[in-house]
Amino acid sequence: MSRFDIIIDGQHVSVEEGQTVLAAAKHAGISIPTLCHDPRLEPAAACRTCLVEVSGQRRLQPACAWKVHAGMEIITDSERITRHRQVLLSMYLADHELDDDGLPRESPSGNRLREMVLEEGHAFCLEPTEAPRSSREDRNPYVGFDPSACILCARCTRYCDEVEAVSAITLKGRGAQTTISTVAEVSLLDSSCELCGGCIDTCPTGAMFEKKAPLHAPGEVQKVASTCNYCGVGCQLELNVKNGRVVKVTSPQPGTTLNDGNLCVKGRFAYDFIHHEDRLTTPLIRREDGQLHPCSWEEAITASARGLMAVKERHGADCLGFVSSSRCTGEENYLVQKLARAAFGTNNCHQCAAT
Amino acid sequence: MEKKDSKREAVLKALADEGLSREGMARVAALTGVPEADVYGAGSFYTLLTDPGPRVCQGLSCQLQGAEDLATKLEQGGGTVHRVSCLGQCDRAPVSLGEDLRLDVAGPRGAVTPDDPELPMNLAGAEDPTYQALARARQMGADAVLDALETSGLQGRGGAGFPAYIKWRAVRGEAATPKYVVCNADEGEPGTFKDREIMLRRPHLMLEGLAIAAFVTGAQTIYIYVRGEFPEETACLERALTAGGLEDFDVQFVEGHGAYICGEETALIESIEGRRGMPRLKPPYPTQQGLWGRPTLMNNVETLACVSDIVLRGGQRFRDLGRTEPGSKLYCLSGHVEHPGVYELPLGVSLSELVAAAGGYVGTPMAFSPGGASSGVLPISLADVPLDFRGLVDHGSMLGSAGVVVLNDTVDMAQVARIQAVFFEDESCGQCAPCRIGARLVRRALDRYLDSGDPSALAHLDDLAWEMDQGSICGLGMVAAEPAVTALRHFPEHFGTRS
Numbered sequence: 137m138s139r140f141d142i143i144i145d146g147q148h149v150s151v152e153e154g155q156t157v158l159a160a161a162k163h164a165g166i167s168i169p170t171l172c173h174d175p176r177l178e179p180a181a182a183c184r185t186c187l188v189e190v191s192g193q194r195r196l197q198p199a200c201a202w203k204v205h206a207g208m209e210i211i212t213d214s215e216r217i218t219r220h221r222q223v224l225l226s227m228y229l230a231d232h233e234l235d236d237d238g239l240p241r242e243s244p245s246g247n248r249l250r251e252m253v254l255e256e257g258h259a260f261c262l263e264p265t266e267a268p269r270s271s272r273e274d275r276n277p278y279v280g281f282d283p284s285a286c287i288l289c290a291r292c293t294r295y296c297d298e299v300e301a302v303s304a305i306t307l308k309g310r311g312a313q314t315t316i317s318t319v320a321e322v323s324l325l326d327s328s329c330e331l332c333g334g335c336i337d338t339c340p341t342g343a344m345f346e347k348k349a350p351l352h353a354p355g356e357v358q359k360v361a362s363t364c365n366y367c368g369v370g371c372q373l374e375l376n377v378k379n380g381r382v383v384k385v386t387s388p389q390p391g392t393t394l395n396d397g398n399l400c401v402k403g404r405f406a407y408d409f410i411h412h413e414d415r416l417t418t419p420l421i422r423r424e425d426g427q428l429h430p431c432s433w434e435e436a437i438t439a440s441a442r443g444l445m446a447v448k449e450r451h452g453a454d455c456l457g458f459v460s461s462s463r464c465t466g467e468e469n470y471l472v473q474k475l476a477r478a479a480f481g482t483n484n485c486h487q488c489a490a491t
Numbered sequence: 492m493e494k495k496d497s498k499r500e501a502v503l504k505a506l507a508d509e510g511l512s513r514e515g516m517a518r519v520a521a522l523t524g525v526p527e528a529d530v531y532g533a534g535s536f537y538t539l540l541t542d543p544g545p546r547v548c549q550g551l552s553c554q555l556q557g558a559e560d561l562a563t564k565l566e567q568g569g570g571t572v573h574r575v576s577c578l579g580q581c582d583r584a585p586v587s588l589g590e591d592l593r594l595d596v597a598g599p600r601g602a603v604t605p606d607d608p609e610l611p612m613n614l615a616g617a618e619d620p621t622y623q624a625l626a627r628a629r630q631m632g633a634d635a636v637l638d639a640l641e642t643s644g645l646q647g648r649g650g651a652g653f654p655a656y657i658k659w660r661a662v663r664g665e666a667a668t669p670k671y672v673v674c675n676a677d678e679g680e681p682g683t684f685k686d687r688e689i690m691l692r693r694p695h696l697m698l699e700g701l702a703i704a705a706f707v708t709g710a711q712t713i714y715i716y717v718r719g720e721f722p723e724e725t726a727c728l729e730r731a732l733t734a735g736g737l738e739d740f741d742v743q744f745v746e747g748h749g750a751y752i753c754g755e756e757t758a759l760i761e762s763i764e765g766r767r768g769m770p771r772l773k774p775p776y777p778t779q780q781g782l783w784g785r786p787t788l789m790n791n792v793e794t795l796a797c798v799s800d801i802v803l804r805g806g807q808r809f810r811d812l813g814r815t816e817p818g819s820k821l822y823c824l825s826g827h828v829e830h831p832g833v834y835e836l837p838l839g840v841s842l843s844e845l846v847a848a849a850g851g852y853v854g855t856p857m858a859f860s861p862g863g864a865s866s867g868v869l870p871i872s873l874a875d876v877p878l879d880f881r882g883l884v885d886h887g888s889m890l891g892s893a894g895v896v897v898l899n900d901t902v903d904m905a906q907v908a909r910i911q912a913v914f915f916e917d918e919s920c921g922q923c924a925p926c927r928i929g930a931r932l933v934r935r936a937l938d939r940y941l942d943s944g945d946p947s948a949l950a951h952l953d954d955l956a957w958e959m960d961q962g963s964i965c966g967l968g969m970v971a972a973e974p975a976v977t978a979l980r981h982f983p984e985h986f987g988t989r990s
Contacts, residue, residue, distance in 0.1 A: 181772050182923050184962045196961055201772050216961075223958040226951075227928040260951055263939070265931045288921060297529075301492040306532030307767065307921070309541075310750070312931040314921035317535075319520075319527035320513040328526060 142208040157199040157210055158186060168212050169221065169252050171340045172289035173200045176299050176390050176397065183289045185252065187220055188212045196220060222259040225252065230262035231312075232341075233284035241285060243342020244351045244384070249287060250341075269315040276324040278331050278347055278405045283315050286343035292316060292335035299398065304329035316343075333404040337387055337397060346405070349376075349384040357383065364403040367462045367489060371395035371403050382410050444480065453481040462489035497524030502765035503748050506534040511541065525765070536767040536920075539719045539749035542573045545595065546720075547587045550577030550681040551864070551896050551910050552825040556584040561596060576751055576914050577681035577864075578720050581825035581896070582832050592722050601825070602832030602849065603688060610835050611800035611809060611819050612696065612793070614688050620695045622736040624799035625702045631802070633663060633707040640798070642806030644817030649675055649754070649791030650862065650891040651966075652880030658788055661778035662708040665786035670710040673782065673789040674701055675759055676717040676724070679751040680863035681914055682894025685821040686792035688833045690717070690724035693796060694731035700795030702737050703802060708788050713740050716759055718747040751918035755965050756789045757781075758920065769922040770965040791892075793821055815839030815877040820893060822878065827853040827899040839877040845895060846874075854899035858982065862891025864911040865970040867977030868904065887977060904978045904985035909937040911974030919967060926968025929959040933972050944989030952976060 138153045142160065149164040156179065161168050171183035181198035190197045191209035196217070199210075211217070228240075228249060235241045238261070240250040269283040290307055293316060297303045304327040308317035318327040335344045359374040372393035376384040385407050390397035409415055419436035420428040431439075447455055458476040460469050469487055476485040493499055501523050509515030511534050520527040534540045547553075547562040558574075565572045565587060572587070580586040580594065582601025589595040606615040628636045641656040662670055674697065678686040689697055701713050717725045725744060732742060745763050747753055753762045757771035760782050781787025797818060801809045810817040820838040822845050825831040829850030836845060842859055846852055856871045861878055866888045869876075873886060880890050898907065912934040919930045932955055939948035956972035963969050979986050 179772070180922075181964065184924050184964075187962060198772070220958060220961055223954050224925060224962055227932065227955070227958065228924060230932060231924075231928045259954060262932060262951060263935065265928060265935065267928075267931060287924065288927065293532075297492050297526075303492055303526035303528050306528040308532055308535045309921070310536050310767070311916060311919040311921045312927055314927065317528075317531065319516055319531040320511075322513070327528065 140204075140206040142204050142206070142210065144210045145212055151204045153204070155204050157188060157190070157197075157202045157204060160204050161199060161210070161212060166212060168199045169256065170200055171248055171252070171287060172291060174291050174295065174338050174390065176338075177291065177294045178298060180290055180294065183287065184224060185221065187217070189214060189217065218256075219259070221256045225249075225256060225258040226260050226262055228287060229253065229258055231265045231267060232287065233282070240341065242351065243285065243345060244349050245336060245339065245342050245345065245386075247285075247342050248340035265312060267312040269313060270317075270321070271315075272317065272321040274323045274325075276329075276331065278401070279324055279329075279333060279336060280345045280347045281316060282343050282345065284343075285341050286316060287341055288314050288316075289340060291338040291340065292344050295334050295338045296329075300330070300332060300334060302328050302330055302332075305335065331401040331405065332399065333401065334398055337399075337404075346384065348405075352378060352383065359386070361388070364399070365463055366400075366402040366406070368466060369395070371399055373399060373403055375407075382407050448480060454484060456480055456482050457484035457486070458482075460485070460487040462487060493526065493529070494524035499523060499525050499529075499765040500763060502530055502533055503537065503540070503762070504746070506530065506540050507746075507748065510543075511535065523765075529766075533765060533767050536769075537748035537750050538573070538575060539592075539747075542575075542749075544571060544573060545587060545589055546573040546575040546578070548576075548578040548580065548585065549574050549910070549913065550581060550584070551860070551907065552581035552682060552831075553577075553584040553586060554910050555826055555898070555902070556598075558585040561585045561587060565596075575749070576917055577679060577683075579678050579684045579687050579718070581682050581684055581823065581894070584825065584831075588720060592720055594723075601684075602830045602834075603692070604833075604835045604848070611804075611812065612689065612693065612796050612821060612835055614692045614821075614833060614835065616693070618693060618695050618731075620731070620734050620736060622695070622699055622702070624699050624802040625706070625736065628703045628706055628802050633709075636703065636707050636802060637663065639801050639806040643797075643801045643809040644806075644813070645794065645797055645801065645809065646816065646818075646880055647791060648793035648797070648820070648892070650680065650865070650889075652890065655790065655794055658778055658790070659704065659707055661776075662710075662786045662788040665779065667786055668709070669712065670708050670786045670788070671712055671714060671782045672701060672705045672708060672710040673714045673716060673756075673759070673763070673787055674792060674795060675754065675756065675789055676715060676721070676792045677747050677754040677759060678721075678792070678892075679718055679754050680865060680892040680894050681911070682825060682860060682863045682896045683823050683892040684825075685823050685833050685893065687721060687724055688821070689792050689796050690721070691727050694728045695734075695736065696796045696799055697792050698728070698731055698737055698742075700790075700798035701742075702740060703798050704788055704790065704795065705740050708786075710788065711741055713737070713742045714745055714763055714782070715742065716745045716747060716753070716763060718753075719749055720747075750920075751914075752920045752965075752967055755967065758965070759789065760787065767920070769920045770967075772964065813838040814879075815882060816879040823892075823894045824849050824897070825895070826859075826897040827856065827902075828897050829853060839879040839882070841877060842871075842874040842895065842897075845878065846897065852897065852899065854901060856897055857900040857902065858898040858904065858907075860896045860898075860974075861893070862889050863894040864914050864974060865889065865966070866891045867970075867973035868898070868907065868981060869977070870981045887980070888973075904982040905937065905941055908975040908978040909934065909941060912937050912971075915967065915971035915974075919971065923962070923964040923968060925959045925962035926964070926971060929955050929963075929968065930971045933975050937975060940986070946986055946988060949975075949979065949986065952979065 179201035
């Protein structure tokens with residue numbers, strides 16, 4: 137890879153061949169607004185917020201897709217670009233659900249368009265487009281979609297295709313009527329969707345939202361880095377904690393952890409167990425009255441060992457089976473099979489991640 | 492993401508047979524290996540798939556001649572009639588298509604320039620199926636053909652006016668194989684029906700141009716993409732193909748499914764590949780990475796129809812046929828003129844000369860649109876300006892596909908602007924925000940003005956047009972506000988306060 141210099145806003149920046157203008161600018165600490173950009177996806181250049189002036193080009197060009205070349209000069213801040221951004225944002229505002237302040241509605245996962253309007257300003261107020269985008273009912277418990285907050289950046293559909301290779305959702309229709317849909321508007325439960333929730337994570341405006349996660353006031357929620365314990369992959373996640381309770385799980389920024397911002401249905405949505413009233417917090421033992429009673433670990437282990445040994449004596453070791461869990465560590469799983477084979481003398485052991 | 496070895500290119504044709512029902516789409520997904528949602532995404536993009544059946548043209552020329560009355564009459568006869576974008580029959584306005592997409596109601600077919608063997612395309616001439624230009628090209632060798640093409644100065648006749656030889660030479664110079672040659676016969680710019688006449692009258696001329704293009708670029712496979720509303724034209728080409736001449740090439744027909752944007756070359760490529768017709772980002776250009784990522788030469792029907800003459804009679808002769816720019820040109824003329832039709836004239840004639848060839852104006856002319864909806868409108872005071880690629884740009888317009896529509900003083904220019912704005916709103920692909928949102932805002936602003944008579948409804952139109960031009964991905968969005976802006980610029984008296 138060859139390296140060379142380009143000029144961005146008068147500043148010499150060393151870049152690598154093949155880099156985009158956006159990446160080069162970011163490296164140099166120059167911020168260019170984006171909505172449809174996600175580093176995990178091929179550039180779409182659809183939102184047009186990242187347009188910059190490129191030397192030798194009559195038209196403004198998308199920084200997210202335009203590749204650097206030697207001798208190139210880029211301008212990210214000019215009267216022309218300010219006018220472009222502000223008129224474009226005025227158009228977005230006319231096509232978006234607004235709150236009482238005339239700003240794009242805040243969402244539980246943030247609203248980049250709202251922030252951008254506050255940062256860049258807009259040129260004027262236009263009559264709403266009232267674009268006829270069909271919405272659809274969906275009985276799935278996790279992923280909701282609000283077409284009036286959607287800016288058609290297609291991050292969700294591209295993520296579903298390019299990262300997850302699931303292709304459960306698509307751009308549907310064309311022109312102002314374009315919206316996001318499953319095949320024939322079926323529920324995600326009846327589609328190829330795996331409910332990973334990556335569409336929610338990548339959506340810049342909160343049009344794709346988590347049904348069970350309400351809006352919290354800024355500062356109310358603290359993000360705590362943690363590791364998902366549903367399987368052995370070790371995905372990093374952020375527990376969103378409010379008043380000592382986990383109210384949502386999000387993924388860290390793409391590019392910062394091994395799972396690159398991706399999570400699966402369990403990691404992202406299956407956090408209800410943490411504070412669930414049915415959750416076991418002590419060992420229980422069934423006494424002679426037929427009811428479960430709290431007991432000590434020692435008592436529980438002794439009772440289990442005694443019961444298992446009794447089965448072995450009565451029916452033989454192969455009448456026992458040991459099932460472990462991918463939520464246990466590798467060491468714990470090793471110990472379970474050791475227990476089955478060495479202590480009880482059977483090869484009947486299994487784990488849910490084994491095929 | 493499709494399965495390996497999927498047949499994505501078969502999706503749209505299969506959907507045309509199956510329809511957009513859940514079961515139909517499941518069958519298409521199973522047949523092609525493309526995910527169901529992608530099948531739906533692609534299908535839902537095309538109006539012939541979402542709204543099959545009889546349709547009435549809403550193009551400007553048809554609306555001038557009573558398209559709405561025709562639609563109402565057909566609806567009263569029972570059944571659904573879709574109001575759709577220009578059907579490329581402006582000389583026969585108003586028109587409707589039946590269930591089978593063949594002409595249902597239509598006026599007599601328009602005129603063409605009388606038989607004159609000196610004309611390169613000579614629409615009224617007899618067909619020549621001997622393919623002697625192809626033989627001559629082979630004799631000359633590819634480089635000599637390229638030189639002749641360069642000398643001829645032939646500019647792309649689809650609308651952009653880009654020198655043809657540059658594309659040809661670029662594809663020939665690419666190392667990657669296979670290469671493809673694609674004929675863009677997705678004629679859809681409102682007011683344009685010249686390619687239709689070439690396909691109906693001189694199919695061999697177009698096919699021979701394709702064969703020469705394939706020979707020069709080293710392509711084996713030729714794709715001919717014809718709009719779905721042209722079944723007769725497709726049949727005509729297929730008949731001509733069976734007469735022989737292109738045996739050395741693999742010729743594939745692809746039907747369009749009702750989307751104007753697929754006339755844009757990268758959208759057309761997406762459509763052949765079985766996807767939503769959304770233009771690609773450029774670069775890379777199709778000459779580098781086109782169909783299936785391979786070097787691809789795409790030309791308009793008329794561009795290809797000029798090639799035989801250039802090969803046989805030389806580039807210089809073709810060049811000299813033009814007046815302000817090289818070559819002869821097919822001008823489509825409709826609207827308020829005596830004899831609408833397709834006239835082959837030197838490139839750079841004026842509207843006055845063109846209309847004179849068509850028997851004169853009907854009524855008192857007031858305005859004209861020189862190159863389809865995309866070119867906006869001009870006042871009749873510019874009737875003596877050369878109609879060419881460069882000159883019209885100086886007047887804030889363009890020659891485009893040379894679909895000239897004449898408007899007389901009975902016309903309300905605000906209504907004209909609205910008709911064109913509806914067209915662009917309907918045909919915007921929706922990919923980029925300036926065009927998707929802007930085309931709708933422009934149409935709704937005109938609606939509000941026409942409803943209320945209050946010119947303040949048109950505030951910010953210039954800013955919207957500026958942003959659509961600056962910010963859109965493709966040419967559609969760049970010009971979608973032009974009809975409104977130019978009507979307002981040249982005919983402010985039509986946009987005053989109305990009671």
